[in-house]
Each structure stands twice: as structure tokens, then as C-alpha cells.
Amino acid sequence: MSTRFRRPEPGPPAPVRFPSIVRHTLDNGLAVWTIPYGALPVATTTLVIGRGTAEDPPDRHGLASLTGDLLDEGAGRLDAIELADAFARAGTHLNIDTGPDATTLSCAGLSRVLDRILDLMADVVIRPRLGEEDFERVRELRINRLRQLSRSAGSMADRAWVTAVFRDHPYGHGAMGTTAALSAMSVDDARTHWQRHLAPSVATLIVVGDVQPDDVTTAAERAFGAWSVTPDEPVAAPASTAPDARILLVDRPGAAQSELRVGHAAPPRSTPLYHSLVVANAVLGGQFTSRINQRLREEMGITYGAHTSFDFRRLAGSFSCDTSVQTDATADAVREILAQFDAIRGAAVDADELDAARASLTRGYVRNFETAGQISRAAVQLVTYDLPDDTFDRFVPVVGSVTSDDVQRAAREVIDPAKATVVVVGNAEDCRASLEQIGRPIEAVTPEF
């Protein structure tokens, strides 16, 4: 074969240099991070408040997220529509996301409107109206949204799985809560959540783009200086929850496929096994070429795709395989996934496979730091999980040094088919008999929405 048809080898990986963060702390405790970056006149602004859905009281699931949604339903002198219009006239809009560990307000705008965006954002977080009527309206929309989600196979599977895996742990419920919990709330609950948790001392303002640190600090001081709230203590991490190795079968008559979730709890983001687990996941199911997708999609042809992932959070993590498979292959898919979980514990990953996994994680890692939005999201991780500034710079060398032994040791400690909860959302009549052959207890469940 001539060299013309010989596949070229890739060159060495490009190093990652995360841009430097210029820090300042306001008197009220708000941390201000400025990250000058890029060549375009943009400023991506993010306010991360380190309290999220984990703070939902046990009888108020959905409160943090509902409060987050309510923040921009009128603030300061502007009602809900006027506020949205003010952001829109600045050429942007406000996103509010309530995750398990943090409430995040973000705006992608041009740098010339940064002051305006900070002023509006400050109104939203410091002077939200949290009005009775807006509360009623937003709650009604959420309850209707839950009705819609109760028909989505993916949402049904996610709910059934997270409830079984985490139970009464602060992570054991969906962000949107349930209709019953939402119905029991009043606007005072939202006001209380806002007063107790959305405080400057647990918040960080991150501005990335064509900006000067001094300008950002001055503008932040002016906009957020008056924010004065002392927060309650955050929720504590309880002892680990017992695994639930049943098959939970959610009947969806007439379903065209079975939606699957297979997995269990895992360590938090702070685990020393982090890099080994990232490599293990890449081998097992993190990528197109990983074992599980190769088997289920490329060899068996029973799905459009199957992947595994770790969700590393502050108090705990989880590990799962998510896929949707044709109904007549449901039990085969479950058996195959469990077998793959077992295989990565049972045998050392061979050198080629390990090299491939490490290379795919490290060689292109620099791709994750191209835009202001990417830099912002990375900085949010540093804040949320209290990680050192060199976290991203170290990723390539550390992953590069993970060995086959490291992977197997981490997999043995964390990944375990015997602990995995299996959720199947599909046509029960068609797949129950074959699922029974797997030899795990099967329980019919209906996730609560």
C-alpha cells in the first residue's frame, strides 16, 4: 500500500492552559471572578449561588427550583414582562437554572452592555417581587409541565431511578418536585427559601470575555454591594444509602421502545478516584467507541445509542447507563449492560484499550476551552465543587498517568452490577416474562410526578 493510503498518525496532544482568574471579594462576601478571554466583544455573566435542590425540605420537593423560576417574575420596579423586555433590549436573556448543588443565573451578552446586565441581575437576586399572583401562575405552569413530563419515557425512567437510588438523601427527588408537594406550598415557602439560602457569602459572580477586572469589580460593587443576607447552614451529607438491586418496571402500554436506566450511587466529585473513574467510564460507556455502545448499537443493532456516565456532585455521585432499546431486546440489553459492569471489574483493561481511552480523553481536551461560555461553565465547576485553579491544566497529565491497575481498582470499588437499580419503562406485557429470566426481583412501579 502506498503512503497515500496509509492513515496518518495524530501529533502530540495540545497542552491546556486555563486562563487566569482575577479574584475580588465584596464586603458582603460575594466573590467576583473576572476572566479576560477571547477576541470577540462578548461578556458571559454567571452568578453561582451554592444552594440548590438538595436544600428542598422533605415535604417541599421542588421548592428551590420553583423559587429560582420565580426570581425573574418581576423584580425592583419591573414586573415579569418588563423585566424580560429589559434583558431583551440589552440583546440577551436571563437563564436561571436550579441544579442539585447550586442556583445559577446566567446571561450571554455583548461586553458593552455588561453594566446593564449586572444591574438587572442584581434586581433579580436582591429585589425579587416573589408576589402571590406570580407564585400561583408559575406553580400552575409547573404542575402542567409535570403532567407533560409524566408521559415522557425518559422523564419517567429518570424519576423512578433517582428515587430508588437516593431515597431520602437530598438528591433523591427530581428538581421540579411533585404535584402534591407543589400544591402544598405557599409563596411564603419561596420567600423563606430565598432569605435563607440565596446569599452573597455563598455566591460567586463570574464574568468571562472582553472585560477588564477593575471595571467588573466596580460594576459588581455598585450592583451587588447592597445585597445583605445571612444564609442558613447548608444541608449535610447523610450516611450512604443502601443499594436497591431490583428491576423496577414502569408500564407504558404501546411503547415503541423500552427506556432503560441501570446504575447506582457513586462517590462525590471530591473522590481521589476521580481520574481513574473517568477513564473507566470512557472504556465502558462514555464514548461512541466504548464497550456498551459497540455491543448494543454497532453489533446488536438494538438501539440508536447507549452510554454510561458518572454524575459527580458535591455530596455524592451516581453512575448509570442510559439507553432506549427495541422492546423485544429489553432483557438482552439489561443482561448485556450488567455483564459489562461486571467485566470492567473482573479483568484488567488491556493496553490498547487503555491507551485509546486515555488518548480520547486527553488529546482533544483543549477543545473544551474555546468559547467564553465554555470557560464560564468550567469556572462554575471550580466554584461548585471547590476545586483548585489548576484542575483543568492537570487533567491531561493526570489522566495520562492512570494505569490499568488504577482503572480496575476504582471500578471494583465503585461499579457493581449487584448494587445496580434497573429501571425499565416500556410495554410490560411484552417484556416482563423475559426480564423475569434475569433472576432479580421485579417490581411494578409508577413514578410520582
Next chain:
Amino acid sequence: MLSIPYTHTRLSNGLDVIVHEDHRMPLAAVNVWYHVGSKNEQRGRTGLAHLFEHLMFEGSAHQRDGYFGPLQQAGASLNGSTSTDRTNYWELVPIGALDLALWMEADRMGWLLPALSQERLDNQRSVVLNERRQSYENRPYGLATFTLMAAIFPPDHPYHWPTIGEPADLEAATLDDVRAFFQRYYHPGNASLVIAGDVETDDVLRRVEELYGDIPAGEPVGRMAPAVPPPAPRRMVMEDRVELPRLYLAWPTPQLFADGDAALDLVADLLGNGRTSRLYSRLIHDRRIAVELAAGQTSREIASTFQIVATAAPGRTLDELEDAIHDEIARFADEGPSEGEVERGRAQAETAFVYRVQALGGFGGKADQLNAYQTYLGVPDWFQSDLDRYLHATRDDLRLTCGAWLARDRATTLAVVPHGTAAGALRDAELVERGRA
């Protein structure tokens, strides 16, 4: 002034090559567009363009065991997609893997067929049928768009059938069909290649000539003329596994980049997108008769569609929603937008365009956009002209365009309702099967 500098070269076999240098990051984007989509298919043979896209990742003569392995190990992210109009493939790579990405794209452009087998076809056919189940059949409201498109575009119009294809057609596709499709549409004269990133133009062009220059030219593929169909004011109702009844209104509208296309984009935003929009503030915020709302102009090469989708609040009827929506459209067509609304649209367009030129690669990155403008207009750097379409739209433009295209008696109307509730769900509507018209 928004400008993306580039050089454009055409190889002797007809391949358009566009290079854009951006040395900010040690990255390169490789992006290939083939000017073929589901609109080039025939009735009874639908789904071929998309099925073919899957096969392009399975292997080629000199890279037999798949495209994901070597590229992912080189640090690439990669993907492809098929629309009614075109099929695209891209890699975003650390600069050291640019040569690999160029080589891989060349091998499947020139030497795909020797690696194609019945087994591969059967496997990917099965994957695509599962994709169809997952993305459409198993999703609440997932087949509504198929019904709308089938109703708006007559059976012989190239947009009548869905890009993912009819299951029976996919089952019937043969290896010969797939080979013929490749020979007809996958050749340099029907493709365009963009390389963007940390590259030296002369070096890249030299390498491209080496890798792509000897791929044989194919039979030219003619452009399809615009074919915006006359309105199809049908009224349909479909039952599905859903909780709340939903109303779809759709109109045939001017094709991508034609007069009225950008104005309709802006009309969609002002009417139905986000809290500041008229329909949101009236229907969801004030009257609380709807719980979800979206509007959009889906711009495509030979005809577009404008859609408004609204989900009724419990206890509210779709007839009530329908009247309220048409009232707002009529008011817009009558009075036009305020100056404030137009300014808001301009501010948002300007921000969106600046953000659109941040990323080199991926869907919607700079390389993909250069290729889109090249494929549809023959002008790669059309960014500022595109933005100007939005900045220069006046109140009158929006008012008149709305009036000309979005009249009540031109709308195709579809209700998607829970099982057992079709009767009386929408006045004067005919019952249709899921996904059919």
C-alpha cells in the same frame, strides 16, 4: 462589521475548498457538506440520505473498521447530520490531528463503496429504525411534524416525506440502492470542504490537493428550483399518548434567504418566543389559557414553513386557543410591531451573530456556517449580509410579511390530543393517523 476572512479554491474535480485561519487555539475544524438531503429521494425510497450518513461512519476502503475509533483517539469530536437539503460531516481536532481528519474525509469521499457490505447495511438499518422509534414514535407529540409536512407539501413535493424515512422504505433499501446513491451524490462536484483554525492556508491547500485531487469528478447535480406550495388549509386531529391537547398551526413560507424569510424569523420571535412575545404575554401570562408556546420559521432550501405550537391549559379548548392566536396574528398584520419591538429584535440578532462566530467547529460553528453560505449562496463569508437582513427589517416589512403569509385561511391546522378525545377537539377537523396526513 462581522467578517470571516477566507480563501476559496475549486479543485479540478469540482470540490470547493474554503480555508479560514484563526490562530487563537491549537485547534482545527474540518467540515464537509454534500449537497444532498431527503429532498433528493424518490417516493418509496425515502430515508436513504440519512441511512447513508450512518454508513459513512462505518468504514471506507483504507479505514475499514469505523470512523469513530481513530478520530476519537486522536482527540476529535465528530458527528454528521442529514436534513431535507444537505448532509454534513465534521471533526473538531487538536491541530496535530488535522492531517488525520482530512485523510479520513478524503477516504470516504473517494473510496467508501469497497467497504460497504450487506451486514453493515443491515446493522445500520436497524440502528436507524431504533433512532426513529426513540426520537419520534416513542415521544409525546413526536409524529406531529410528519403529519404537518405531509399535509402542507403535496405527495410529489420533495419535502412531503420525513428525512428519517418511512419504515417500509428503510426495510426495502438494497445494497444497490445505497451504491447508486453514493455514485450519484457523493462526489467532489457536489461537495464543499471547509478547514478553519490554526492552519497555514498554503500548507492546507497543498495537502488537500494531494488527498482529494485524484477523487474522480462525478455527474453534476442540478439545483432544485424553489417550490413554495400553495396553502393547504386542512384541519386535522390526531390521538397520541399525551396529557394535554396541543395545537399546531403551519404555513408554507418563502425559502431560505428569499424575501420575507428573515422578516418571518423576526415575526416568530415577536409573536411567540419568550416571555416578551405577544402570544406568551397574552395567552400564558395574562389569560392563562396556554401552558407552552413556541413559534418559528423553519428555513429550507426550496420552501420554508412557519409554525406556531401551543399547548392548552387544562380545561381550555383548542378552539379557544386557535381564535386567540389568529387574533394576535391579525393584530400584528394590521398594526405591525412597535419601534421598541423592532429594536429589541435587532439587539438580539446582533448578539446572536457575534456569539455564532465564537466556535470553530461543530454544528453551527464557523466552519459549518461558511459551508452553509457556500452551499446555498456560493458566498462563504455572508455573515454581515445575513445579519443585515435582520438589522434592516422595518416595522412595515414585518407587518406586510406577516399579513402576506400568515393569514388564517392559509393555515394548516393540527390538533394532537389524548387517546379517546378526538371527537370535538377541533371544529371541522378530520381524524388522521399518527404521522400521516
